[in-house]
Amino acid sequence: MSKPLSPLMNRQVLLVSRPQGAVAPDNFKQVETPLPPLGEGQFRVRNHFLSLDPYMRGRMNDGKSYAAPQPLNEVMIGGTVGEVVESRHPRFTPGTQVIGHFGWQEWGTSDGTGVQAVPNPQVPLSAWLGAAGMPGVTAWYGLNRIIAPQSGQTVVVSAASGAVGSVVGQLAKRAGCRAVGIAGGAEKCRYVVETLGFDACVDYKAGHLQQDLKAATPEGIDGHFENVGGEVLDAVLSQMNAFGRIALCGMIAGYDGQPVPLRQPALILTQRLKLEGFIVTEHLDLWPQAQTLLAELIVQKQLHYRESVVQGLENAPEALIGLLKGQNFGKQLVRLI
Known part of the structure; x- marks a missing residue:
């Protein structure tokens, strides 16, 4: 067991009001609170990275x-990765890298509930909030358990x-499919390809989404992973195509309250489509299987990812606002050290 450290101040960001439409900086407030002494069976984590994700917008609504x-008036939720620096817990000793949900704050205190030691130390720590973490597992689940891709089929991905x-x-692609992305802007589309x-990759900002998508999928679409909704x-x-499968992961086009009506809902019936929404945290039993594969692919440099990183907890609100507007490129993170 480590010796107790001197009392420290913990910078935190609280949600103090609910957005009326788009998220604004004044929905948040930064505070400093003293860290209490550790109790028996507890440990302290210095958070290195905070994850910002679209789901946060929905959770801000009442x-x-x-x-x-x-x-309201509590630390804003969010996934974190960091390192144990002080411990009165037998398993989480100082130096252990951990994945947790400590939210928008620099320090976390836990008894181990909901905290996971990093499974594979060869994977960069930040990737446990992205390609090897919740986003990666979300991708794995929606693709394999809902779309169920077959070699030779066409799979389309929004927010690619x-x-x-x-x-x-x-x-x-690893499953032998033709993969077609939809993204905003020529730079993002070049990266996707x-x-x-x-x-x-189809640039939805180019102004002719329907025609470009048709040209990119001449044999139709068998599976679709939806992150956007709307248009x-x-x-x-x-x-x-008939009997196609759609994994509905997100509807970011409507997160600020905008209507996202379907103009052609009858196609779900006439094409006998399967459309299934899912929440990946309801399938925790499958996370080890998915994370083992994703980590191996990252270590082998067979799974590529990109990160947008802002420095400092004080910049988290503006970074989330940018994320919800599509200004980020890849996984959005806040570096806390």
């Missing part, structure tokens, strides 16, 4: 959802340059 709303979409396309290895999902539905 409405019915798959999880309880983020409470993002933390989830980038993994979906690479795994689809040239670095991630997709067969094609993108409408365009995909018109290209879906």
Whole structure:
């Protein structure tokens, strides 16, 4: 067991008001609180990285959802990775790198509940919040358990340059599929094709999404991984083949309250499509299987990923706002040290 450290101040960001439409900086407040002494069976973690993710926008609302709303005047939720620096716990000794959910703060204190020691130290620590973490497992689950890709089929991925979409396309290619991405801007589309290895990428900002998607999927679409909704999902539905499968992961187009109606819902019936929404944290029994594969691919440099990193907890609100506007490139992180 390590000796207690001197009392430290913990910088935290709280959610103090619920957004009315788009998220604004004044929805948050930064505070400093003293770290209490550790109790028996507890340990202290210095968080190195904080994960910012689209799901946070939904949790900021006070409405019915798959999880309880983020409470006001409490530390904003979020995944973290860091290192144990002080411990009164037999398993989490100082120096242990851990994955947790300590939220928007520099330090975390835990008795071990919900905290995982890093499974593979060869993987860069930040990747446990991205390609080897929740986004990667989300990609693995939606692709394998809902889309169930078969060699030779066409799989389309929206938000293809993002933390989830980038993994979906690479795994689809490994399954022998034609992978087609949808992303915003020529730079992101080049990355999707040239670095991630997709067969094609459609720039939805170019102004002719429907025509470009049709040209990129001449044999139709067999599987689709949806992160956006709205216009993108409408365009995909018109290209879906009979008995196609759609994994519905996110609807970021409507996260600020905008309507995201489907213009052609009848296609779900006439094409006999399977459309299934899912929450990856409801399938924790499958995480070890997925993370083992993802970590191995990263170590072997067979799974590529990109990170957008801002420095300092004080910049987390603006980084989340940018993420929700599509300004990030790849996985959005906040470096806390």
